[in-house]
Amino acid sequence: MRQILSQCLTYICCCLIQFCLGEYNTSKYFPNIALIVIIYIAFTKGALHAELFGFFFGITIDSLSIDIFGSKAITLTIIGYIFGKILIKFNKDQIITQCTIVFLASILYLAIIHSMYYISSSNRILNYPYYVILIATITTVAFTPIIFNILKKLG
């Protein structure tokens, strides 16, 4: 019961932070909190929890934004599943490992999202300059150890 409540609380907090500060903020350099949380869940709980969290968070963000419906849900589900499967081989306590994994996850996230927009002939996201994407990725990586520590303390 405590675990379910904790996960629900994490989900709500993550949604609020991402929506209020990230998705609708004028700054495009806000870290991808959802991605970091999914990687953390993939580390701690495994693929099932990560993919479920990714799916629910993705579908929520898709419902509340004007992007392609289902695009973020599928991307975050895939990331949750893949990283949940492969993270067993890594030493998860090291900050460098965490940052590398989140960096790779960010690259995969952007690659899937861009491909989806490219396939659907919508160039909305492709209008972002590359330096914006790069800075956003670096910010996400930079915030990784902090969010990991917070989540670890919260249990």
Next chain:
Amino acid sequence: MYKQHHHKYEDIIFCLLFFFCLYCISIRNKSLIICIRRFICNILSTSIYKTTKVMSFKDDLAIIRTIKFLRKENTEYKTRNKQLIDQLRNYIVIYEEYKKLLQLFQIKPIKNTTSVFARMFIRDCNEWYKYIIIDKGTSHGIHNGFPVLIFNKQQNELCALGRIQETYKTVSKVILITKSLTLFPVMIKNKNIHCLAEGNDSNILNITYIPKDANVKHGDKIIISSLSSIFQCGILVGIITKVLKAKSGDHFKTAKAKVYFDNNIIHQAIVLIPFKS
């Protein structure tokens, strides 16, 4: 070290979620989905706006009123747009028919025109019914001989005012239809009686060459005849105020007509410029 969990159904759940996401992507363009998402976005955008900007309750109400007003306005514009589209469609059909008839009867086509609104800024007291000066000239595409009209509020129609006599870069001189020695062909509205209107340096026109047996009465409207080379046919000119009896031996009678533009103070004139196709 973190503890790693494994579930035997994680692959199956992943497949289910993956296909559900694909299904979501495939139905993203359905009207119901679009409608729901727009509704959520509308609600959310207002709430997000609140988080980024501290607003009072009064501001919120103002925004809600604005949204309501804009939606109402949008609906009205959509209705008007539909009406205009219908009118345009009808117009296209009529125009096609008109072109066919022109070819069939070998008639000269009507000149298409565009309107230039000009403001009158000089009207000399000594030449009150002779000339006016307007604030548009050659730089606005106006040239000598172009017809000048005025909007009659009482009749809710355009009526003849004069024609351009002199043009300069930013101003033009308009010779009014009421100037003496000005002659132009007119006709009695709905009676198909062609005659001539002659200026008199007053607000009264002399209508000449009315056939002796023509049924012309006080109150009949005078419009531009199809014989006019300056004005388009059917433009209002004036109203018959007095019909004079024909002299013995004459085949024509005359009448007096009051011009329509005299009822208005001339603020804005409309110059009709031939449309370049």
